[in-house]
Amino acid sequence: MTDEGTWVEAFEAPVEEATLDLVQDRLEAFWTRAVSVEPTERMKLEMAFVEIVGNIIEHAFAVDTTDGGRILSVVLRADADSIEAVISDNGLPTALDLGSVTMPDEDAVSGRGLALTVAAVDEMRYERVDGRNHWTLRLARQSG
Template identity: 45%
Template sequence: MSADTPPVVRVLEEFAKPETVERVHQLLSELLTAAPVDDMDAMQFELALAEIAANIIEHATKTDGGQVSLRVELEVRPDSLYANLSDDGEQARVDLKSVELPDELSERGRGLAIALTVLDELSYRRAGHRNQWTLVRHRTL
């Protein structure tokens, strides 16, 4: 993929439910079939993507009790793998600068720490009425 090649993009939009994580995996698989990348880059990006998607699906809520809509946009760019996940749930209470791995006996709480370890960029912001998560992994060239 040369620098002037347009990104290969895939998008998923649906209500966040447990089976959505599998659809995110399928979407990434389709993307990587259309634009193959280094196996290690793909594996680590998929790990981070699954962790963030699972966190959104498990923790996102609405004050009115309605369903949370999730939009996942994935791109293979000439120099990186990129994802933007957005949802219309309540604002996430997260400080990525203070994320640490829990103690080894803990059964939960590793997702953000793992994602931060395998990605070159992980950011969160609230834009309007949506949570926005951006994931970037630079490609091995």
Template identity: 40%
Template structure:
């Protein structure tokens, strides 16, 4: 089965990117209205957390350039984020939820809990793959 809807964003790693991704997700939900509320909420949370981490932690004097590809098909929700920043030294197998009184550090733990797959690859930058299998109709 093919893709039901998709969006592509190419932008600097700044706060405007986070807003653009939220807008693109809202467009996808309007285009594919049968995505369940739980899938929308959890996938959107995971994507938002990872995009925010990319924006906040991309090192360098100039913002990195990020390409975000979002797609929805009958079986899954998928986001692929690629940037040209220095490779991030992240071990997803060591990510855990911080203590209740911690002021940060929950983003990747929340994303891992909400997704069926969260993968980080490095090379000429970073690539994040976020996949949530659809659980059923709205």
């Protein structure tokens, strides 16, 4: 926790399947320091965070034939007003329109993760800047 009452965790990791375990471990360590975050707030942000990281691992490099150098950068931040995760990667850009994300039909075999992510957080943004994808997840705090 900084002097201003803000908890921050920042790290980088290679983009590979084992990274999902690493980011979950780092998120758990973050929660042990950000003790005022309520369990419901943790659950919402964690579900959204893991979904986005999983999608990056699965999709951002799906047709990328470049060897190595695939990096995921994460900044987690919590203060009295909000909890935020900023996830960046150097994978391929997405053509996803977040405004059109909806829950698929009950017969669909995929597509629920992003819809649940949008529903879980108060703000979800995607932008492509300087050859990197940037995902921002923000959840307003219910308590300080």
